[in-house]
Amino acid sequence: MAGSANxxxxxxxxxxxxxxxxxxxxQDDEPLPLRPLTDLISEDEVEGECLDxxxxxxxxxxxxxxxxxxxxRATxxxxxxxxxxxxxxNKAVEDNTESLPQLDSVKLARLIFNKLCEICCLWLKDFPQRRRSQAYYETSIHAIKNMRRKMEDKHVVIPxxxxxxxxxxxxxxxxxxxxxxxxxxxxxxYASNHLHVNLVRQEMFSQDPTEALCRAFKLTDERFVQKxxxxxxxxGTTGVVTFLRGRTLHVAWLGDSQVMLVRRxxxxxxxxPHKPDREDEKQRIEALGGCVIWFGTWRVNGSLSVSRAIGDxxxxxxxxxxxxxxxxxxxGSEDYLILACDGFYDxxxxDEAVRVVSDHLQENAxxxxxxxxxxxASARDAGSSDNITVIVVFLRDPRCPAPPEVNEEEEEAPAEEEEEQEQEEVLQGELGCQDGGTDIRGKNMGTWPLQQCSAPADLGYEDRMDSFTDRTSLSLIGPELPSEGSRLLYPGAPSAPPTRTVTLDLTAPAGPGAAWRPYKLEGRPSPQRSRRWLQMESLFPREWRPRRWMESTSSRRVPRTGGLREACGPLRPLRATPCPRRCLRNRPGVALPRVPLGGCF
Known part of the structure; x- marks a missing residue:
C-alpha cells in the first residue's frame, strides 16, 4: 500500500x-455509524452498498x-x-415471475463495519505493501440544496x-x-452506489471502456426499475460520468447533467444534453407514441423536462x-473538467464558468x-433555485504554466515559404513572357498577362472612372466579329463595300515592359499582338480612353478629341460614334461597341 516510509x-x-x-x-442494540437509505437490498447490490x-x-x-x-476493497x-x-x-418479494431474495440492509451494514475494524487492526500490525497509482487529480467539490426542500443530487469521486x-x-x-x-x-x-460496480463487471471493460459505460448505464436502469x-x-435521475484511463477521456451521460472540458x-x-427540445429526441418520443408539450419548458408528456434518465x-x-x-x-494542454447538474449549467x-475559475486561481495563487x-455561488447569484453540484477535476497543476502551444502555422511555415517562392518565380516568369515571350518551366505562357480582370463587372460604384479591364473580363467582350483585311463585319451588315474603312498603322514599342505600353501611331503593328485587340484599340484611342465613364446606358456622349480625328479622319455625326454600352441580353456588365445602323464604319 505505502509508496514511501512517510x-x-x-x-x-x-x-x-x-x-x-x-x-x-x-452489537445488535448499538446504533450504526451510518444507516443505509434502503431497508432491503438484493445480492447483486451487496458489493456496491459495502463500498459506499x-x-x-x-x-x-x-x-x-x-x-x-x-x-x-478488502472489506x-x-x-x-x-x-x-x-x-x-423470511418472506421473499415477488418480482414479476421470479422470487428474488432480499437481504436486511441494517444487519448487513453492521457486518460491514465490524469487518472494516478487523481489517484496520490487522493492517496496523502488518501494513501491506501495494503500488500506488502514479496519476492523482486534484478535485474541488461543492454541493448545496439551495432553495429546494430536499437535496436530490449525488456525486461520486474515485481518483x-x-x-x-x-x-x-x-x-x-x-x-x-x-x-x-x-x-x-x-x-x-442507487446510481451513485452501483454504476461503477456494474462498469467493472462488464466483459469489455478492459478493451472498450466506452461501450462498458453505456452497458453499465443500461443495466443500472433496468435493475433500478425492478427495485x-x-x-x-x-x-429517476440524470447522470454524467467521466472515466479517465491513461491519456484517454471517456464520457457517458443521460439527461441534462453535463461535463465541460477547458483547454488552454x-x-x-x-x-x-438529452432534452425534449432536441429534434432527434422529439422525433424518437413521438415515434413511440409520446408527445412533447410546452409547460414552462419543453416536457415529455407534459411532465419531465429531460428525455433520458435512470428510473422513471x-x-x-x-x-x-x-x-x-x-x-x-x-x-497535455487540457486544464480541467467541470461536472455539474442542470442547476449550474442552466x-x-x-465562458462565464471559465472566467470564474481563472479569476479565482489568479487571486489565490x-x-x-x-x-x-x-x-x-456564481450559479446561485445568477438566479438558480435548484440543487447545485459542481466537481472540478484539474488535469494538470494549475500553479504551473500551460505547456507551449504548437502552432500549426509555424509547422506549415516552411511549406508556405516554398509556395511563396514558387509564386514569385511564376510571376517573374509571366513578366518575362510579356516582355519577350520567355518560357516558364518548359511552357510558353505567351505575351499576354494570364489575368486581366481585377474586379467583377457589377461593382456598381458611383462616380468612379475605371479602365475597360477593371469592370469586365476581356474574355467576355461578346461574339467573335469576322473581319476582312482591315475592316470589321457585323451581323446583318450588307455585302456592299463599307462607306468608310479604318486603316491601322500602329507600331509596338520596344524595350523592357513593352507589352504594357501603348502602341504608337506609326509603322506597322507588331505580329505578336492579336488583330482582334488591335481592332478594339482602334475603337478606343488612348487620348480619350481614361476620360470615358462606364454607365448602364449609352446616353452619355463621348467628347470629341483630336486624337480620334487624327487616327480615323473625319467622323460621322456624333450619334454614330462607337461608345461602350451594356448588353442586356448577354452577361451583365459586358461592354460592347455601339454599331451604327449601316453595319460598319
Missing amino acids: EEKTFRRFLELFLREMRTPL LCLQHLCKYNCPFTLAAALA ANDVLQSDLSVYHQ EFNALFSLQDQEDQAYFAVFDGHGGVDAAT ASRERLRC GQAVELMK SEHKPYICGDADHSTFQLD TVSP GDTSMVAHKLV
Missing part, C-alpha cells in the same frame, strides 16, 4: 486514531483516499466471502479506481460522476436509459480548494 507512517497514524473512535464489535458505506465512513474521518479505497472481499444467508428476509477494485494490470484510472435526481433521491443514490416496482418508487483557457464542448418507470419507454458516449484523447454559460464554491 506515507506508511501517515497511514499508520490514521489507523490508530480511527480505531480509538470505533468501538468494536458493534466504507468510503463514506472513512472519508468522514479525513482518511487519505488511497488508504480508504484499499480498506473498502468488500471479506463480506462477499461470508455466508449471507443469515441476513435473508484511485484501480485500488478500489484491485486492478493490477491496467493503466491509471479515475472515475467522476454527478447524478441529479427528481421525484426523490432513491434513483440518484422501484418492488418498493413502489416513482423517481477555452471551453470545449464534450456532449449535448411510469414514463418508459419515452424516458429511456440508453446513454450517449464520446471519447477524447488528451495531449444559469452559468461555459493557484489554490484549487474553493474553486467549486465560487462556481456554485
Whole structure:
C-alpha cells in the first residue's frame, strides 16, 4: 500500500486514531455509524452498498483516499466471502415471475463495519505493501440544496479506481460522476452506489471502456426499475460520468447533467444534453407514441423536462436509459473538467464558468480548494433555485504554466515559404513572357498577362472612372466579329463595300515592359499582338480612353478629341460614334461597341 516510509507512517497514524473512535464489535442494540437509505437490498447490490458505506465512513474521518479505497476493497472481499444467508428476509418479494431474495440492509451494514475494524487492526500490525497509482487529480467539490426542500443530487469521486477494485494490470484510472435526481433521491443514490460496480463487471471493460459505460448505464436502469416496482418508487435521475484511463477521456451521460472540458483557457464542448427540445429526441418520443408539450419548458408528456434518465418507470419507454458516449484523447494542454447538474449549467454559460475559475486561481495563487464554491455561488447569484453540484477535476497543476502551444502555422511555415517562392518565380516568369515571350518551366505562357480582370463587372460604384479591364473580363467582350483585311463585319451588315474603312498603322514599342505600353501611331503593328485587340484599340484611342465613364446606358456622349480625328479622319455625326454600352441580353456588365445602323464604319 505505502509508496514511501512517510506515507506508511501517515497511514499508520490514521489507523490508530480511527480505531480509538470505533468501538468494536458493534452489537445488535448499538446504533450504526451510518444507516443505509434502503431497508432491503438484493445480492447483486451487496458489493456496491459495502463500498459506499466504507468510503463514506472513512472519508468522514479525513482518511487519505488511497488508504480508504484499499480498506473498502478488502472489506468488500471479506463480506462477499461470508455466508449471507443469515441476513435473508423470511418472506421473499415477488418480482414479476421470479422470487428474488432480499437481504436486511441494517444487519448487513453492521457486518460491514465490524469487518472494516478487523481489517484496520490487522493492517496496523502488518501494513501491506501495494503500488500506488502514479496519476492523482486534484478535485474541488461543492454541493448545496439551495432553495429546494430536499437535496436530490449525488456525486461520486474515485481518483484511485484501480485500488478500489484491485486492478493490477491496467493503466491509471479515475472515475467522476454527478447524478441529479427528481421525484426523490432513491434513483440518484442507487446510481451513485452501483454504476461503477456494474462498469467493472462488464466483459469489455478492459478493451472498450466506452461501450462498458453505456452497458453499465443500461443495466443500472433496468435493475433500478425492478427495485422501484418492488418498493413502489416513482423517481429517476440524470447522470454524467467521466472515466479517465491513461491519456484517454471517456464520457457517458443521460439527461441534462453535463461535463465541460477547458483547454488552454477555452471551453470545449464534450456532449449535448438529452432534452425534449432536441429534434432527434422529439422525433424518437413521438415515434413511440409520446408527445412533447410546452409547460414552462419543453416536457415529455407534459411532465419531465429531460428525455433520458435512470428510473422513471411510469414514463418508459419515452424516458429511456440508453446513454450517449464520446471519447477524447488528451495531449497535455487540457486544464480541467467541470461536472455539474442542470442547476449550474442552466444559469452559468461555459465562458462565464471559465472566467470564474481563472479569476479565482489568479487571486489565490493557484489554490484549487474553493474553486467549486465560487462556481456554485456564481450559479446561485445568477438566479438558480435548484440543487447545485459542481466537481472540478484539474488535469494538470494549475500553479504551473500551460505547456507551449504548437502552432500549426509555424509547422506549415516552411511549406508556405516554398509556395511563396514558387509564386514569385511564376510571376517573374509571366513578366518575362510579356516582355519577350520567355518560357516558364518548359511552357510558353505567351505575351499576354494570364489575368486581366481585377474586379467583377457589377461593382456598381458611383462616380468612379475605371479602365475597360477593371469592370469586365476581356474574355467576355461578346461574339467573335469576322473581319476582312482591315475592316470589321457585323451581323446583318450588307455585302456592299463599307462607306468608310479604318486603316491601322500602329507600331509596338520596344524595350523592357513593352507589352504594357501603348502602341504608337506609326509603322506597322507588331505580329505578336492579336488583330482582334488591335481592332478594339482602334475603337478606343488612348487620348480619350481614361476620360470615358462606364454607365448602364449609352446616353452619355463621348467628347470629341483630336486624337480620334487624327487616327480615323473625319467622323460621322456624333450619334454614330462607337461608345461602350451594356448588353442586356448577354452577361451583365459586358461592354460592347455601339454599331451604327449601316453595319460598319
